[in-house]
Amino acid sequence: MADSQLYSRLLLSKGAGYPLWLPEPYDDLPSAYKEIGAAIGDVGVITSDGAFDFVFNICVARDHPINSVGVPEDFEVAALSHGDIRRAPRHYPPGSDVSSAKLKKRSLAINASSGDNPIIPAGGGAGFSISTSSREAAVLLLPDGGASMDLRRKQLFRDYALKHADNWYRFLNRDLGRMVENGSIYLITGVDKAASWGVACFSQDTSDGDVSLELKASMVASGNIKYSWTSTEISPIAARAGPDEPGNLNQAVFLRGYKVMLRERFAGLRGAVKVSPVEDAKPRDLFPRKSHVPYSDVKLSSSRLEFTGSGSTGPTDGDAVVEDFPEPIHIYHPADLINELILQDVQTASVSVTHDSDWISVLQDESIIPEGQELYRRLLEKYPLSTNEEGGVFFNSFDTSRENSESPVTESAFNQVLDQNYTPSHNHEPGVRLLLLGQSESGKSTLLRQFQRMYDHENFEKQRILWRPIIQSNIINSIRTILTIVAPNSISPRIDSGRSSPAEASGDSITVPGSIAVPAPEGTSNSFSHIEALATTLLPLLDSEDGYKRGPSVEQNLAEQLIPLPTMEINAERTYRRSDASRVPVIGSKELEIETQLRLQSMCGPMVRLWKNSDVQAILKTKNIHLEDNPGFFLKDLSRVTALDYVPSGGYDVIKAWAETAEPSEHTFEMKANAHSPRGTWSIIDVGDKWLTFFENVSAIIFLAPLSAFDQCLAEDPTINRIEDSWAIWREICSSILLAQVDLILFLNKYDVLERKLKAGIRLSKHIVGYQDRSSDVKTASTYLKSKFTAIHESHCPKRRSLHSFFTSVTDASSVNLVSSLRDMVVRQNLVTSDLL
Ligand SMILES: Nc1nc2c(ncn2[C@@H]2O[C@H](COP(=O)(O)OP(=O)(O)OP(=O)(O)O)[C@@H](O)[C@H]2O)c(=O)[nH]1
Ligand SMILES: [Mg+2]
Numbered sequence: 001m002a003d004s005q006l007y008s009r010l011l012l013s014k015g016a017g018y019p020l021w022l023p024e025p026y027d028d029l030p031s032a033y034k035e036i037g038a039a040i041g042d043v044g045v046i047t048s049d050g051a052f053d054f055v056f057n058i059c060v061a062r063d064h065p066i067n068s069v070g071v072p073e074d075f076e077v078a079a080l081s082h083g084d085i086r087r088a089p090r091h092y093p094p095g096s097d098v099s100s101a102k103l104k105k106r107s108l109a110i111n112a113s114s115g116d117n118p119i120i121p122a123g124g125g126a127g128f129s130i131s132t133s134s135r136e137a138a139v140l141l142l143p144d145g146g147a148s149m150d151l152r153r154k155q156l157f158r159d160y161a162l163k164h165a166d167n168w169y170r171f172l173n174r175d176l177g178r179m180v181e182n183g184s185i186y187l188i189t190g191v192d193k194a195a196s197w198g199v200a201c202f203s204q205d206t207s208d209g210d211v212s213l214e215l216k217a218s219m220v221a222s223g224n225i226k227y228s229w230t231s232t233e234i235s236p237i238a239a240r241a242g243p244d245e246p247g248n249l250n251q252a253v254f255l256r257g258y259k260v261m262l263r264e265r266f267a268g269l270r271g272a273v274k275v276s277p278v279e280d281a282k283p284r285d286l287f288p289r290k291s292h293v294p295y296s297d298v299k300l301s302s303s304r305l306e307f308t309g310s311g312s313t314g315p316t317d318g319d320a321v322v323e324d325f326p327e328p329i330h331i332y333h334p335a336d337l338i339n340e341l342i343l344q345d346v347q348t349a350s351v352s353v354t355h356d357s358d359w360i361s362v363l364q365d366e367s368i369i370p371e372g373q374e375l376y377r378r379l380l381e382k383y384p385l386s387t388n389e390e391g392g393v394f395f396n397s398f399d400t401s402r403e404n405s406e407s408p409v410t411e412s413a414f415n416q417v418l419d420q421n422y423t424p425s426h427n428h429e430p431g432v433r434l435l436l437l438g439q440s441e442s443g444k445s446t447l448l449r450q451f452q453r454m455y456d457h458e459n460f461e462k463q464r465i466l467w468r469p470i471i472q473s474n475i476i477n478s479i480r481t482i483l484t485i486v487a488p489n490s491i492s493p494r495i496d497s498g499r500s501s502p503a504e505a506s507g508d509s510i511t512v513p514g515s516i517a518v519p520a521p522e523g524t525s526n527s528f529s530h531i532e533a534l535a536t537t538l539l540p541l542l543d544s545e546d547g548y549k550r551g552p553s554v555e556q557n558l559a560e561q562l563i564p565l566p567t568m569e570i571n572a573e574r575t576y577r578r579s580d581a582s583r584v585p586v587i588g589s590k591e592l593e594i595e596t597q598l599r600l601q602s603m604c605g606p607m608v609r610l611w612k613n614s615d616v617q618a619i620l621k622t623k624n625i626h627l628e629d630n631p632g633f634f635l636k637d638l639s640r641v642t643a644l645d646y647v648p649s650g651g652y653d654v655i656k657a658w659a660e661t662a663e664p665s666e667h668t669f670e671m672k673a674n675a676h677s678p679r680g681t682w683s684i685i686d687v688g689d690k691w692l693t694f695f696e697n698v699s700a701i702i703f704l705a706p707l708s709a710f711d712q713c714l715a716e717d718p719t720i721n722r723i724e725d726s727w728a729i730w731r732e733i734c735s736s737i738l739l740a741q742v743d744l745i746l747f748l749n750k751y752d753v754l755e756r757k758l759k760a761g762i763r764l765s766k767h768i769v770g771y772q773d774r775s776s777d778v779k780t781a782s783t784y785l786k787s788k789f790t791a792i793h794e795s796h797c798p799k800r801r802s803l804h805s806f807f808t809s810v811t812d813a814s815s816v817n818l819v820s821s822l823r824d825m826v827v828r829q830n831l832v833t834s835d836l837l
Contacts, residue, residue: 003021003238005048007050009368012369013368013369016192019253021051024051026053036248038052040188045180052188055171055176056070058075070175078156080151080153091146091148100367107128135204136201143197147194151189157189163392165261165262172295182262190257197243199241202238203236216229258355263351335358337375339354342395353393355394436448441706441709442726442749442750451669453651464648468593471632472597473632475635479542534609538603603642704810705730707785710767710785734797743802747805748807748808749809
């Protein structure tokens with residue numbers, strides 16, 4: 001089987017439409033077409049090498065440059081209304097794959113030691129490696145992601161196709177001499193497009209260990225990234241990558257539409273139709289051995305095609321019959337046999353159309369698509385076959401009552417649709433796309449919440465209650481931190497085993513390796529036994545956290561409108577995340593949440609006493625622990641947040657709550673017009689630590705650097721100061737060639753905490769050697785830290801660009817104003833072209 005056939009056959013079962021082995025537009029097509037690639041309204045055929053051979057488009061006028069090949073005689077424009085096209089610009093996030101088999105995928109590390117320019121494609125690292133142990137597989141890899149667009153009002157095209165089918169075949173075969181087989185004409189109603197892709201497939205008789213491939217990025221002269229496959233196992237794998245000239249979102253990886261078939265008007269032909277039993281059918285068996293080529297008046301003399309002349313059993317009116325393919329390469333498309341079977345069953349019909357969504361809707365999670373006859377059987381069970389007055393037949397999978405209520409077509413609305421369909425790729429991404437970057441706990445999610453609070457207020461309000469388990473977990477964490485320091489002997493056995501009972505734990509004989517022994521300040525033995533007693537009382541609380549089941553992160557649970565992005569394996573050296581998974585707040589069941597709230601309420605008194613205890617405060621101070629500045633600190637609000645009817649407040653609790661971002665997510669906001677900025681859609685991506693994977697079509701990056709982290713080290717490497725780590729990430733972002741065009745906004749965050757720490761006497765010079773003996777006031781310190789960031793920016797940017805930097809405390813309500821001025825700035829600085837807003 002040809003590679004293209006194997007590939008499409010394996011990926012058809014994914015239900016995304018017809019997969020193209022050759023996503024790039026053919027070179028000889030009109031340049032206006034090549035720029036945008038396949039689009040809604042295209043009429044063409046799938047070729048045996050797995051491409052879409054475009055002929056004309058029904059949505060634009062006959063003299064549109066796209067229709068330079070010509071249009072059928074009775075051509076009329078298929079008029080669409082505004083809103084008829086549903087667009088999902090980021091349907092495929094960068095680094096996505098569509099694969100027929102289980103795949104191990106990894107982003108490749110950039111080899112920093114090679115001294116190469118760091119090329120960081122959108123997919124992260126220097127490309128991807130994939131491997132599978134399956135016997136056969138087809139895979140589509142989209143390093144830069146992809147968009148999808150679909151016609152909402154498909155009925156319009158269905159009726160159009162039924163009406164014009166005859167004309168189309170006449171035009172293609174008689175006028176253009178294309179010799180397209182009956183059933184092959186495809187009217188496109190939906191397409192998935194990408195700017196880059198890799199496709200691969202193989203099939204081998206025996207499974208011989210893993211098959212692996214690497215899709216690697218390289219930069220071409222235009223400055224764009226091009227991908228190519230490398231493999232050590234050339235033999236069984238067919239693989240392609242493209243495009244050759246990257247830059248446009250014009251590569252069609254999946255098509256959806258109507259397949260159109262005419263009734264074969266000759267008895268001899270109908271008799272030749274052979275339908276194989278479903279169980280042992282192979283793709284080529286599913287097609288008639290004689291193919292009908294309607295309206296061809298070409299004298300066919302090749303061995304493949306034979307014109308059988310006129311006569312009672314042969315074609316007349318210039319029709320041709322393709323006879324006896326020596327090794328026919330039929331392009332397998334599920335809709336083809338369905339159309340044939342429909343026409344067999346409905347003898348009065350002269351033309352049949354089947355939409356891809358019809359057969360997709362009867363797929364049942366199968367790894368290989370069932371044969372057409374089985375699909376036809378399922379379709380008959382699900383939808384009625386309907387005919388129209390002109391002799392057209394189709395599966396009626398639509399709610400026709402809705403069809404009649406469609407809004408009338410207007411000229412301007414139609415033009416808008418054309419614009420949507422035919423504007424060049426860089427204009428395809430409407431609105432502002434902001435990427436939030438920065439080391440862990442830098443304030444990315446907090447800033448996002450400020451955006452949500454301001455611009456998606458209704459949802460933000462609705463979601464407040466969902467933060468309660470997170471806040472519960474934050475409180476318990478704070479108590480655990482205190483007890484670990486002030487009463488290690490009481491709680492450490494629990495930390496170790498998580499299971500020992502309070503009776504066991506309180507025994508003096510238990511020795512705890514690694515626990516911190518804090519000497520009791522003189523004359524405080526009474527107080528210390530009081531602390532021990534409090535610790536024993538509070539121990540069950542620590543257990544209650546252990547009862548939390550691992551679950552999705554709060555970001556995943558929060559809102560339906562969040563678009564989850566895929567988790568990718570990222571090179572460990574490039575993650576700046578602490579690896580302590582036990583710190584990830586998780587959400588358990590509602591019952592557990594209520595139970596925990598009850599416990600918290602019943603222990604509110606002991607918790608307050610523990611926190612307020614002067615010895616506890618003294619010990620924390622001696623050990624330089626400033627709990628108030630730790631993420632998720634709620635001990636000052638205990639009586640409020642432990643109330644049974646507690647609902648987190650939006651302005652304070654939700655903003656202060658601490659939940660490590662486990663999964664990247666994208667959030668969309670509809671921004672209303674204000675005095676400075678027009679209306680527009682903004683999307684903000686909070687990537688957690690998976691940041692290398694996402695920067696396609698980003699308008700600006702907001703980099704958050706927590707200034708207060710100057711006295712902290714990375715948990716995973718205590719030799720690295722967190723501020724220095726921030727500088728290292730910043731350097732990497734500034735120097736990236738691929739980000740050279742992206743505007744950078746620097747948030748020097750947690751200014752409030754920096755100020756408190758300095759006032760508390762923590763000296764910057766003790767932790768940042770270069771600070772030397774400068775003054776310890778917050779102004780001097782913050783200006784110094786900022787100058788380090790700006791110097792890195794200046795010396796590492798591949799080309800000059802301005803930097804917008806701010807001192808921020810994104811937890812403060814005032815940062816809402818900053819967010820709104822940021823909005824104006826993003827617009828003013830022309831970070832996006834104004835026509836998009
Ligand atoms: N006081 C203060 N706290 C802040 C500030 N910014 C963030 N925080 C707190 O710091 C903690 C971490 O903030 P997040 O927004 O979760 O940090 P992040 O960058 O999303 O962290 P990850 O998801 O782990 O990568 C939260 O508890 C915030 O309330 C700030 O400017 N001032
Ligand atoms: Mg976060």
